Amino acid sequence: MPQFQIQDMSCQHCETSISNAIKELDPQASIAIDLSQHLLTVGSNQNTATLEHAIREAGYTPVLLRAE
Numbered sequence: 001m002p003q004f005q006i007q008d009m010s011c012q013h014c015e016t017s018i019s020n021a022i023k024e025l026d027p028q029a030s031i032a033i034d035l036s037q038h039l040l041t042v043g044s045n046q047n048t049a050t051l052e053h054a055i056r057e058a059g060y061t062p063v064l065l066r067a068e
Contacts, residue, residue: 001030002048004040004055004062009033014060021058022051039065 009018015033022029022042030043040062042051048067055062 001041001043001066002051002064003066004042004052005038005065006040006055006060006062007038008060009035009038009040011035017058018055018060021054025050025054 006014006018009015012035015035018040019031019033022031022044026044026046028045032041033039040055044051046054048064052062052064
């Protein structure tokens with residue numbers, strides 16, 4: 001599962017925005033967020049580049065830590 005560091009994810013609103021952006025692509029996606037560490041792990045049938053693009057479109061700057 002891809003894992004992203006998102007330093008500008010800092011609150012519940014950020015979590016919701018990012019989760020909604022991913023769920024628009026893949027309603028079945030599993031999303032795990034560690035807000036204190038600014039980490040996002042996604043289980044999805046979408047490729048990593050597509051997920052990263054969706055997060056950026058939501059207004060955040062993801063850094064890929066671990067690919068599929």
